[in-house]
Amino acid sequence: MTPPRRLASVPSATGSGRPATVRTLAPSLDDAGLVHAARRGDAAAKAAIFDRHASRVRRVLMRLLGPDRDLSDLLQDVFVMALRDIEKLSDPAALGGWLAGIAVHVARHEIRRRTRWRWIRFLPQEDMPDVAGPSADAEGRAQVRAVYRALDALPADERIAFALRFIDGMELTEVARHCDVSLATIKRRLQRAEAMFREKAGRSEPELIARLDELEETT
């Protein structure tokens, strides 16, 4: 049998100044088990939930927001919100999907907040963090930046739907579920999003339009 894995220690909950006990948790504990343990206040279970699901949550955030300097903070927000509302999770085995839903919610809130505060200009597009790939594909990186510049012009709901469908590759039903709307509504929203994206790209992202034209020809 595999011995329990040593998890990262956390400070004493009592803040007594004494060394915290390093808790152990069976590595085979499934999501439902972790949720139940976290509901009991088990700090090691909270840490394990983060460790297990941070990659997926980060990917959802990244695809919704693009390269973003605040990703670390938003990642933290998702898990804090999840732990705050963990009693509301009706199916503990569905923890992963539930966290992805919270990531969508956090991203939507962030997009709306930035839109409202655009007059202060939080993050000039020129400062958008670059992405880098093993291929050192400057063209690919430029394309990513152009896509998110165009997406910046979309309202939050349309942007979320667009990113989930076209960038994350979700099925329409999944997109509808994550956006908490009907299938018919999400189809209409995607139509609007697509039109707005093309319109914005047509105005200010000629390379993006050229790439779309190329893809039109090959499909």
Add this chain to the structure above:
Amino acid sequence: MKPLEQLGREVADELDRAPEPIDERARARAGFLAATGTPKAAPRWRGRMTIVAGAVAAAAAGAFWFREAPRARITTFDVGASTVQAGVVGRWMEASDAELPLRFSDGSTVLLTQGARGRVDGTTENGATLSLDRGRAVVSVRHQPATKWSVVAGPFQIAVTGTRFNVEWDPRVEMFTLVMEDGSVMVSGPPPYEAVPLVAGQTFRASLAKPSASPPASDSATAPPPPQPPEIGGRATSDAPATSARPSAEEPGWRELAQRGEYARAIQAVERDGTPAVLASASASDLLLLGDAARFVGKTTLAREAYAIVRSRFPGSAAAAQAAFMLGRLGGDLVWYQRYLAEAPDGPLAREALGRMLELQQTTAPSDALRTAKRYLSSFPSGPHAALAKSIVAREQGESAPPPSSSKQ
């Protein structure tokens, strides 16, 4: 596939290839654990508006913020020396020209020294959670029954009940310093810096860039035992960052450039400093960073060299295992992924290594692919390669019953 779907897939592929910033996840994890360790923790809705935006805008922003994210904000605070204004939870504050004091309603104070950047992440009836993004802060927490403060500096977290200390985080060289003046705290950070109690008179220093020989220094004879660092080779290093990695006053060093994502300039700086000298003096984490920067600008020979040096100079370390993975990624070489898994079977890249092995084996070694697929599904049933693994297992099971010899492991 629709053109937009194809475009989206290209974007997703590019995003997936992007390296995760070095301490991004560690910071999020530390902040999450700090926040959920307190009752009624609430996510931080934050902004990037600087103090320069002015008092009027700040006041308006504050009102807006609280309408948008109502929270149990029991401890309040003021900011500023000559001009005092109400502090806003979640807003970054920079002590750009002079020290910036923060005064809390429970009698605690925080002084952001010149150049420091921090914010109050949240407040409760018993204290607050602070983040120090860079620079030094002088923290004085007034002890009361149930006082509970937390300070997150880089990937380190300090749990406070009532004390006075100086804390500093330098993201350029990933150096954390905590100088205790009074009381006691508990510090925890990424492995190997697990929970360490500190008392007055002690100093804790930790360099993520050079963890192999950066035990916490002490101003007293009663220093706590140093955190046991991971085995990152036997090379002794000093607390000071590598010369090659230290940015000069006039021009940022290669390391800072690489961390900012300016990989081409970083590599130019390495070449200017002398590539052999940089390679010879860099720490394990610096070598990994250099390897990544070289990889991103297509200098694969330099990247391979950096990763190979990590393996030769720091054998058996987590960094060496990571270097093995990167070498596998550079050349699509199965052997390196296998080495990574042998050295770090539960490592953070284990899932990716197994998945990439699966991709390579499915065409070159189907019987190995089946074994890898089963292992993948056993360890990562919901992983990104789970569908591929399932298809390999299903194909194998559908096509034929396993021959007698296949039962032998």
